[in-house]
Amino acid sequence: MDDALTLYDVMLDSRLLLGTARYPSPAILAQAIRAAKTQIVTVSLRREAGGSRGGESFWTLIRESGARVLPNTAGCRTVKEAVTTAQMAREVFGTDWIKLEVIGDEDTLQPDVFGLVEAARILVGDGFCVFPYMTEDLVVAEKLLDAGCRVLMPWAAPIGSGRGINNIFGLRSLRAHFPQTPLVVDAGLGAPSHAAAVMELGYDAVLLNTAVSRAGDPVAMARAFALGVNAGRAAFLAKPMTPRDFARPSTPVIGRAFDEGAA
Amino acid sequence: MRIRVNGHERDVAARTLAALLEELEYGDQLVATALNRDFVRAKDRVETPLRENDSVEIVAPKQGG
Numbered sequence: 001m002d003d004a005l006t007l008y009d010v011m012l013d014s015r016l017l018l019g020t021a022r023y024p025s026p027a028i029l030a031q032a033i034r035a036a037k038t039q040i041v042t043v044s045l046r047r048e049a050g051g052s053r054g055g056e057s058f059w060t061l062i063r064e065s066g067a068r069v070l071p072n073t074a075g076c077r078t079v080k081e082a083v084t085t086a087q088m089a090r091e092v093f094g095t096d097w098i099k100l101e102v103i104g105d106e107d108t109l110q111p112d113v114f115g116l117v118e119a120a121r122i123l124v125g126d127g128f129c130v131f132p133y134m135t136e137d138l139v140v141a142e143k144l145l146d147a148g149c150r151v152l153m154p155w156a157a158p159i160g161s162g163r164g165i166n167n168i169f170g171l172r173s174l175r176a177h178f179p180q181t182p183l184v185v186d187a188g189l190g191a192p193s194h195a196a197a198v199m200e201l202g203y204d205a206v207l208l209n210t211a212v213s214r215a216g217d218p219v220a221m222a223r224a225f226a227l228g229v230n231a232g233r234a235a236f237l238a239k240p241m242t243p244r245d246f247a248r249p250s251t252p253v254i255g256r257a258f259d260e261g262a263a
Numbered sequence: 264m265r266i267r268v269n270g271h272e273r274d275v276a277a278r279t280l281a282a283l284l285e286e287l288e289y290g291d292q293l294v295a296t297a298l299n300r301d302f303v304r305a306k307d308r309v310e311t312p313l314r315e316n317d318s319v320e321i322v323a324p325k326q327g328g
Binding site for chain 1: 269270284287288289290292293294295296297300301302304305320321322323324325326327328
């Protein structure tokens with residue numbers, strides 16, 4: 001692991017976290033997890049009737065994939081709902097990790113950052129390792145760190161929108177303000193080029209779902225995202241050149257044939 | 264006794280959360296439970312009484328993003 005990612009003291013080779021929802025079939029989900037080479041997948045909890053074994057067969061598939069799970073509180077609209085869902089997830093999935101979502105707006109699925117901070121504080125106090133789904137707001141980030149979060153997960157764009165980075169200045173600013181905190185862009189990426197762009201900004205990882213699961217070929221797209229993430233990370237480490245406003249010849253000017261002005 | 268289970272009203276005979284899971288044929292399904300929006304650990308279900316108009320959530324693993 002020359003360039004390992006560490007999240008809550010767990011070292012990882014992969015910088016791509018993958019959601020497990022909306023795949024054409026369980027078999028394609030399993031193949032996509034392998035193709036992405038992901039080591040963390042997100043999962044959730046939903047109501048289930050007696051006699052149904054749907055949840056269990058899904059859980060078996062995930063365990064067989066060998067990936068670590070990051071349960072979410074998707075769809076929760078209040079602090080209470082999010083906290084209770086996290087507690088239920090910890091028992092079912094056997095992990096203290098929780099992707100904390102407290103949704104504040106139905107159209108954009110924008111997080112309710114006030115509820116998010118409050119829920120994070122409660123869950124950290126209860127022993128959880130909280131991965132908060134947040135906006136790129138610097139003050140919210142500071143308050144989440146104060147609450148005990150050791151990873152932050154800003155959005156790039158609304159969940160499932162596939163728009164890519166909406167506010168590159170905001171994400172760049174967040175990266176600059178918190179150079180030591182693992183930052184994972186969660187939500188809104190649509191193409192591997194978006195993932196590469198995020199990684200080139202110095203983000204530590206990306207989390208995505210719909211861009212893979214709703215692609216025409218989810219398995220091939222999972223592979224493409226893995227390449228995009230790796231390319232972006234390699235580019236960041238290689239220190240990209242600074243953009244300029246005017247041209248600068250790449251071929252040496254001195255010695256050009258027909259150059260009458262030179263000796 | 265009338266309670267809500269996963270958002271639906273139903274009449275049940277069970278007087279505890281554990282008995283409710285048995286009555287609704289959950290058997291050994293992997294589920295987590297909440298009573299009136301508070302988490303109830305699996306090991307506490309036997310001693311968790313149900314009362315009229317209680318609201319119970321019973322959830323299981325599901326795909327998520």
